[in-house]
Amino acid sequence: MEFDLIARHFARATPGAVLGVGDDCALLAPTPGMQLAVSSDMLLEGRHFSPQDSPAGIGHKSLAVNLSDLAAMGATPRWAMLAIALPEENDAWLTAFARGFFRMADQHGIELVGGDTTRGALTISITVIGEVPPGEALRRDGARSGDDVWVSGVIGSAAMALAYRQGRLFMEQIDAARVLPALYLPTPRVALGIALRGVASSAIDISDGLLGDLGHILQRSQLGAVLEFAALPMLPAVRAYLHEKVARDCVLAGGDDYELCFTAPPGKYDAVRTAADNAGVAVTRIGSISAEPGLVVVGPDGQPTISCSASWASVDSTPPIAVVSVPVRKPLRCPTARMSAAAGSAPTAMPNTKAVGGAVASDLSAPSRL
Secondary structure, eight states, rough: HHHHHHHHTTOOTTTTTTTTTTTTSSSOOOOOEEEEEEEEEEEEBTTOOOOSSHHHHHHHHHHHHHHHHHHHHEEEEEEEEEEEESSSOOOHHHHHHHHHHHHHHHHTTTTEEEEEEEEOOOOEEEEEEEEEEEEOOTTTOOOOTTOOOEEEEEOOOHHHHHHHTTTTSSSEHHHHHHHHHHHHOOOHHHHHHHHHTTSSSSSEEESSSSHHHHHHHHHHHTOOEEEEEEGOOOHHHHHTTTTTHHHHHHHHHOOOOOOOOEEOGGGGGGHHHHHHHHTTEEEEEEEEEEEEEEEEETTOOOOBBOOOOOGOOTTTTOOOOOBBBOOOOOOOSSSOOOEEOOOOHHHSOOTTTOOOSSOOOOSSSSOOEO
């Protein structure tokens, strides 16, 4: 039965591979002279997505978050492996999941060449393989004192959407509609990552929040940074709620943005702009790298009133974070119709796609390779 499932939903032509789905192993022939970039991410029902979420959206997001890792390294996507545990065979769910998965795959030229299926709690694990020229990968340890700090797109939208879904933040329905797509259909910045080869000195994708992920660059580079809150790019639907502490937390540390945070020397300013234009992605300079360890966020008035919440700091050994006060006036308009998510329709925890806790259900049936 599992082999029929694979044939129906996941077997496709793979002209970029020597041998794809259907054998014990895939056979791959990397482009001569290229290095391979390999990354894996796991998504669990109830932690990274809700049982009520669209299966096509889950298929999209499960591959997108992995492609975001390749983007952060400046790698060109080539191949993917998919392992999925299902509580029961559900042909309609798999049809929609595969549709979302392959739509994202086709957008970025990545081929599914194998994987595994089994019975268990709904779990999706994907491994992606990309290529990058030797010495051109964007790494976390390349930042230098004086570098500019940049971010692509806008941040905070996905975390705001989740806060709305969980009832932790009340938003006008029209504003919620503007942020929800960021949570369910993230856009990996693959073209930008490739365009930043030879331009950016370091990079990371924002999966766990701006402060935490930038903190990883600072830790690996043994440096600090000063950010300007007023410079952070966000949708008007996000900015309208900055008088709420939870909204400010979402912008600084909410996670699930899947934008790129990167550094580049000031002399590469025009090159950064050109790379962004070529990739069709907006980028914003949000601060600079400093020689002194630590991460400081400066408010528009520059007044040093500390207002750091513990959730803004990444776990483990991220450099200490001092958040300078960010005075935000309440908007002149007063929300009139505020909506919260329906009970039971949201994941139970803030997104953290890099660290998965809890026990994983054991296999209930013999595995079947893709």
